Amino acid sequence: MPVISLPDGSEKVFDKPVSVYDIALDIGPGLAKAAVAGVVDGKLVDMSFMVQDDAAIKLLTVKDNQGLEILRHSCAHLLAQAVKQLFPSAQVTIGPVIEDGFYYDFAYKRGFSSEDLSKIEQRMHELAQKAQEVIRSTMTRDQAIAYFESIGEKYKAEIIRDLPENEELSLYTQGDFTDLCRGPHVPNTSYLKAFKLMRVAGAYWRGDAKNEMLTRIYGTCWADKKALKAYLHRLEEAEKRDHRKIGKALDLFHFQEDSPGIAFWHPKGTAIWRVVEDYMRASNTKYGCTEIRTPLIADISMWEKSGHAAKYADNMFMTHSENREYALRPMNCPTCVQVYNSQLRSYRDLPLRMAEFGVVHRNEASGALHGLLRVRSFTQDDGHIFCTEEQIESEVTQMIEQCFEVYRDFGFNDYDIKLALRPDARVGSDEIWDKSERALADALTNHGVKFDYLPGEGAFYGPKIEFHLQDAIGRSWQCGTIQLDFSMPERLGAKFIDQQSEKKTPVMLHRAIVGSLERFIGVLIEHYAGKLPVWLASTQVVVIGVSNKQDEYIQKIQTKLQNMHIRSQIDLRNEKIGFKIREHTLARVPFIAIAGEKEAASDQISVRKQDGTDLGVLSISEFSKLLSDEVAKKGLVTS
Secondary structure (H helix, E strand, O other), X not given: OOEEEOOOOXXXXXXXXXEHHHHHHHHOHHHHHHOOEEEEOXXXXXXXXXEOOOEEEEEEOOOXXXXXXXXXXXXXXXXXXXXXXXXXXXXXXXXXXXXXXXXXXXXXXXXXXXXXXXXXXXXXXXXXXXXXXXXXXXXXXXXXXXXXXXXXXXXHHHHHHOOOOOOOEEEEEEOOEEEEOOOOOOOEHHHOOEXXXXXXXXEEHHHOOOOOEEEEEEEEEEOOHHHHHHHHHHHHHHHHOOHHHHHHXXXXXXXXXXXXXXXEEOHHHHHHHHHHXXXXXXHHHHOOOEEOOOOXXXXXXXXXXXXXXXXXXXXXXXXXXXOEEEEEOOOOHHHHHHHHHOOOEEHHHOXXXXXXXXXXXXXXXXXXXXXXXXXXXXXXXEEEEEEOHHHHHHHHHHHHHHHHXXXXXXXXXOEXXXXXXXXXXXXXXXXXXXXXXXXXXXXXXHOOOOOEEEOOOOEOOEOEEEEEEEOOOOOEEEEEEEEEEOHHHHHOOOOEEOOOOOEEOOEEEEEEEEXXXXXXXXXXXHHOOOOOOOOOOOOOEEEEEOOHHHHXXXXXXXHHHHHOOOOEEEEOOOOOHHHHHHHHHHOOOOEEEEEOHHXXXXXXXXXXXXXXXXXXXXXXXXXXXXHHHHHHOOOOOOO
């Protein structure tokens, strides 16, 4: 009699083997109808899975992340079924789940058009409404190869040939369509109610440019139509907020093929950069980090010792000089260790905190480049702390507080914390990894921070805490990290003299708060839709006159504002006042100050905000205080 343990601690006893569906039905008809899969002793299974023995079971609905992924995977199969019905000569290849949706790659000679997508989507809805039962079956490897070859699916057969000979394979059938898949899948196609095909792209078979080009169809799938509608709205909003478009419109930066993946920063963009960098420099000083600068290029032997050459070999820019091989640094950590190693350290020197705005280079594939968000050269707000094991928790706690403060000042109030654990490719013993992961988990727990685990996502030298920021339209951006590293200091020979006058290896904490300054500025632009708060805006106020008679008065105002370190500009063009106001409003300048004869005579200024709010006529001192107060809201005060 299987005894079923449920997540709430309760148990259910059955007098014979029972399916996951029947367990859900025993709990309640509503749950049986909503559940899409189960987790039996940690393994994902279909609702039809038979439980033979005692087991711990969790039921998944589309409200669970895993349940939503199953929904999306089933929708990929629905897409493939529709394509095969409408275009029988098309061959199916692979169709995985991705963030917010799925895709499926097809081998089809003429490819697919947007008109094809609408037909395919319509057929998908028709198939979903039929509530086709999704049935799991198994075959041996040889049986599966023979089956897919018999129906002309050579790509599936090729995939299976690469699998172990003795492996039992699972197949899923719905109506007239059968696909190779580990599963699980929804019980029937009626669960698929809210989906949309998004676009078509090219993709090489197995990601290899030497292979034939396939057609990839992307789609999205959600629990219900309301969630789908909200997602499509976010996409529309994201298009409006695209930092590349806004950056061009506001004259902040540009890219060109002479330096692919590396931004050319214009004066206005550089002004924003300086604000972010200066803010982080002040934050580092507040939290006890002293600033250093280290070389961009180092002998390849340094990167071999640190482990970066093995990890980033394909992404490192190399150069040669006088029969020596050098690399542009892909990370700042090894050069920082050299500063530490430049003199003998004592336990009294620890913790030793160093910060660097370090430029790194990575030879990213051209197809992966994306404005400021994915580049080949970027500046990290790196921090490296050398400490003893006993100091780990207090140092990590301080870093967490610094991160929270920085994110609040930049306008991010919602964020998720994740602890990324050991990857398959790593350096260091399991014992060290156990200790490292436990230390970061304890620091988070003892500080009252809620977090989720990310198995396999740690750095190659240690686990890391990740900060995922939520922007104004609900997108998540992974920015800051805190990484615990026992390995690199040992590999690079870092030592300190302990209280017993013996040499010991320090622990190294790596931390970045905004991460890549380029990427963070891109995120800020999209978060604020280009309407940056006063303290971040490249131009905080523009001063314009009703006519050229006020030019001298306007220049006098600008001098006063500049003396207060307010970023201002004047517009003396012989244009109509309405034209000037509209142009600077579109340029997202937070404040527009207007002077006519009346204002010039009374030493005042008429002020309006970027959103059109009229603040009336203010004295120069009143206006300067208004600007100072606005700047102070985000942690900076004019002086």
